[in-house]
Amino acid sequence: MLKGRHLIDPQDFSIKELESIFDLTERIIESPEDYNSICHGKILSTLFYEPSTRTRFSFEAAMLRLGGSIIGFSEPGSSSVAKGESLADTLRTVGAYADIIAMRHPKEGAPRLGTEYCPVPLINGGDGGHQHPTQTITDLFTILQAKGRLEKLVIGLCGDLKFGRTVHSLIKAMSRYEDIEFLLISPKELQVPDYIRQEILIGKGIPFREVERLEEVIGELDVLYMTRVQKERFFNEADYIRLKDSYILDRDKLLIAPEDLVILHPLPRVNEISPEVDDDPRAWYFRQVKNGMYVRMALILKLLGVK
């Protein structure tokens, strides 16, 4: 039963509960018109304490396509937050007006703290470099759509694995499925944080390897999850110059990749996937972005208990 629940961490829902969201997502994709007024009279509030295009639009489009309404802010300067209101008070207040809240916050753990005060379902729309569970449900749904399974997969995660919240959430979520292996491709200073390595990978005995170059492992992958590596994240210029091309996926690297590879990216992309890859049948990231809206529609329906 997901009605009334919060979604803060990708592991907040059981595998069965996630499957029920995937089922509903599929039904919505098949006949969206059956759902276009199902949330009439319901309000989603989007509280975005830092900029977002994709996630906020995706939530808002999802609610509008369900026939509901939206209120919220896209940067805290235009709200009472600018006057120094605490997160607790903001959520108690907005929770009095809205039926469900999606929040993005630059501080890690803000949504978890928010659940202590929020009277309606609270969805984590990304908290700092920590977690991004709705992106993860989208990623899982897309992998399932492309591969037909969420078990027995070799998953490569490439780029900034230290600050990339989508990466942390995906590792957490995939760690619950059978026979998963992670190949973690990043410069040394941008490897996954200790809590992911200790608690999830070592703690659960999940096989993983950490390498510096995508070319070393691309031939072994079922799924390649690309993320952006920002120059300012490197500790020195020499390392950046030495490694930057390693994190750009282009046609040459795809020559040695498996035919059934699934390429995902949480977007926005800058230059880490060359546009020449977009037409490759292995590129799933634009299907993934559309799935994000349908997944959020299903999630809103489940958390509101609307049938």
Added chain:
Amino acid sequence: MLNITSIKKGLVIDHIRPGMGLKIFQYLKLDQADFTIALIMNAASKKHGKKDIIKIEDVIDLDLAMLGFLDPNITINVIEDEIITDKIKLSLPERVEGIIKCKNPRCITTEERNVTHRFVLIDHTKGIYKCEYCDHIYSWEG
């Protein structure tokens, strides 16, 4: 050897790691007490070579979780009529609230007012805790 007389009724906090006795003494605010107390430092210990001991001639409430977090090897002896009536062995607590602060500068606890810092034990053998909000790791080093 220095002799400290036994106590009639009270508590003996034993097997404290050398050097930690004063910290625990201060944490329990024993410097403000009006009953008899002894802080013994660097006493001989069969197990560890040296240890600190605190003897308290009164029965006071102790936060066992906090004491366990400060030093999980502590034993607390409850004394009645000069006899040990109970021995409590401490260990690292499953949860720690309001004792340590999250060191992650990006954690919400650094910004929001009136938040209790909470940590959960995730590895008993290595003594590893994580912040309940941001998952930042805290290693118990004693």
